[in-house]
Amino acid sequence: VEESFQRGVDEGLRRAEADFGSALQTLLALCRQLDNLRETILTNSIGEMQDLVIAIAEKIVRISVREQDATIVETVDEAIHSAVRSDEFYVYVHPEDFAVIQAKSPDFIAGLNGLNNLVIKKDPAMERGGCKVESENCTVDATITSQFEIIREQIKKRLKQV
Missing domain, CATH: 3.30.2320.30 (ATP synthase, E subunit, C-terminal)
Known part of the structure; x- marks a missing residue:
């Protein structure tokens, strides 16, 4: 009985490790994908940020020009x-x-x-x-x-x- 109990515990641990290991690998893969997505968003938005900065500066300068x-x-x-x-x-x-x-x-x-x-x-x-x-x-x-x-x-x- 004790031997069967120990085998059951060992088998349960192996299954839990396998399940958690798989979940951990999935979580790590998702984190990498999120990091790649964040990097892609930043890379793709650099041009838009640049245009926004220039547009703001142009508005400020044009207002200043009208006033001075x-x-x-x-x-x-x-x-x-x-x-x-x-x-x-x-x-x-x-x-x-x-x-x-x-x-x-x-x-x-x-x-x-x-x-x-x-x-x-x-x-x-x-x-x-x-x-x-x-x-x-x-x-x-x-x-x-x-x-x-x-x-x-x-x-x-x-x-x-x-």
């Missing part, structure tokens, strides 16, 4: 300094930015040696806060959209490095 004339003045100044030296520049700005830039025109001319003439033109197709500067030698696109495209490309490069 200093933004367009700084943008035009940077664009002029980025352009190859020339004695004449054409600066295309949104009509609502025209008066601010026209008033600052003497400051831009005074800030660059060799610049004799700065022609400021209204361009309704130009977005507020951005500009395009043209000279006989080059064109500098300093629109907010082009600046964000540069930022977007830099983010993509950084993400590829990670």
Whole structure:
């Protein structure tokens, strides 16, 4: 009787170990699948997160541009300094930015040696806060959209490095 009892206990332990071992293996496999799924979701959403970050930044900048004339003045100044030296520049700005830039025109001319003439033109197709500067030698696109495209490309490069 005792021997039969012991065999029953041993058999029960073996079955329990087999059942729990199988359950443990299933649980481990599910954990691996969840981990892979989480990694896939993160990988697939990086582009969406990047687009969301850029969209938020664009909204913030566009609101700021509408509120501050200093933004367009700084943008035009940077664009002029980025352009190859020339004695004449054409600066295309949104009509609502025209008066601010026209008033600052003497400051831009005074800030660059060799610049004799700065022609400021209204361009309704130009977005507020951005500009395009043209000279006989080059064109500098300093629109907010082009600046964000540069930022977007830099983010993509950084993400590829990670």
